[in-house]
Amino acid sequence: MLSKRYLNFDKRKKCLSCNSKNLTEILNLGLHSFADRFIKKNDLKKKDPSYPLVLDFCKKCSFIQSKYKTNPKDRYINYDYSYTSSNSKYSINHWKKYADNLERNYNLKNKTVIEIGSNDGLLSFFIKKKAKEVISIDASPFMVKLARSKKLKSYCYIFNFENSKKIKKISGLADIIIANNVFNHADDPKNFLKGVKNLLKKDGKFIFEQPYFLKTLATKKFDQIYHEHISYFTVKNIKNLLAKVGLKINKLYFNQYHGGSVRTICSFNQTASQKKNQVSKIRYEENKGIYKLNFFKNYSVYINKNKARINKIVNFYKMRKFKVIGVGAGAKTNTYLTFNDLNYEKIDFVTDASKFKIGKFTPHTRIPIKNDKIIKKYKKIVCIILSWNISTLLQNKLIKINKGIKFIKP
Incomplete structure (x- = not known):
């Protein structure tokens, strides 16, 4: 499925997971602005920044990623990021349960926790009541301001390996690092993981949650695709990415947040049963056909018919x-x-x-x-x-x- 070419835009030329140049376009949604950039009345006459919203598929490792590059400063800093975790009772309950789950499984009393992509600090606020120390990190100055209003130790960084060195001077090594709906925002996911590894104790846990792309595809939804999302995660590409820095899946949880999310718990070690479990989940994805190009041809036909409807x-x-x-x-x-x-x-x-x-x-x-x-x-x-x-x-x-x-x- 070939689309019209956008010659004036900067493309990603390599797979973000395996570095292969064997990429093929699977979905073209046209020109879009940033999804979380809501416009003030005084700015209505200003032209929206617009970029092609297109997905590429790596024929070598099956990774799915955004085709065209955008500037993370434009996504999070130059405009007030509008989404807040505290926006609804549904969201508040989800993150409260998340904090309770961490306490139940990891006894947070003597633990140092770093939250990457902490948003307005809601989850960090819940964890602060249970843990020895909580450090929250977010790319949006506005969100950091909201988090600090909750008396949190919140710092403004676009998370990557270089900035992890600065965070390390503040926090030291962490027992637990959490990153919810932010890992998929990273322009360089391997560099992001390198930063996590730099901050994580040898017996620590990295826990991250983001939309599960199989669920998006199975329900024929496409609106979880936007410029802020760079990578589109399945169990297969989560496993492959983690392996690049020596991290391994310990457990996967699936929930209905954002219409279907996967929460991954990983560390530097893995048991035989944990490995077997992830293999069965990857086989399930493969049986659904989501790593075949024909799947996306049919998917594109469907969403265009639905548009007409x-x-x-x-x-x-x-x-x-x-x-x-x-x-x-x-x-x-x-x-x-x-x-x-x-x-x-x-x-x-x-x-x-x-x-x-x-x-x-x-x-x-x-x-x-x-x-x-x-x-x-x-x-x-x-x-x-x-x-x-x-x-x-x-x-x-x-x-x-x-x-x-x-x-x-x-």
Whole structure:
């Protein structure tokens, strides 16, 4: 499946895992801005930075990665990063359970924990109550400011090997390093792991969680794909990456966070049963066909047909003077809206609960973001739940606000 060429953009020429140049394009979603860059009203006249959102597949090792490069400073520093872990009860409960799980399995009382990609510090805050020491690291100055307001030791670094040396002077070696929904953001994942190795005690654990790409593909969703995500993780490519720096999988947990995530616990050692377990999971992925190019041809056909379906339904309701809205101003919302050509002329507004997003606009599509409560005032209103991973929760909430609301399947 070949796409049009974007000659003015900088491409990755090698596999981020095995360095092979044998890369082939598997998915092209067109031009997109950064998914977590919500626009202030005063900045509406400024042009959005836009880059091709395209995935490459390594024919040698099956790694899946973003084809085109973007600047991490543009992703996290030059604009206020908007997503906060404390945004919803669902998210708060997930990270509270995560901290409880760490305490149950590792007895944190005498442990030093480093959290990479700590966001607003929610998880570090929960862990601080249990551990000897917690150091939180994030690439966004705004998020570090929020974390420090929770009285956390929070520092602003884009995590890599060089910056791990600076962090080491602050923290020393860690018993546990955690990195949730950030390892897949690294421009150089092997360098990221080298930094982890530099900070981890010989008997320490590295625990990281991110969207599980098999789940994304199996549900035919594509909106977890955006510029902030560089690598798209399966058990096979997690194993291969870790092996590059001598880390090994101890255990894998799968959960429904972000619509389907995998949590990996790894260390410098591995038992025979742990190795056997990961082999069976890799075989399961291979049986699903996700390492075959034909799979992605069919996948692309599906999402384009669904695009036509969505636009037909939206046009139907717009002609009948309905307010057509989106619910949930997340990063994946922007991939969904941009790919499906759903701009401010088709979607009246998007609702969200975050005070950091209400009053702003979506990038590229320029749709205003409003409080959920506004839907109460409309008699003819139909919505697309864009935060589909918590669709049941949101649907129940919206019906309580407006019993007459209708729903469009994303």
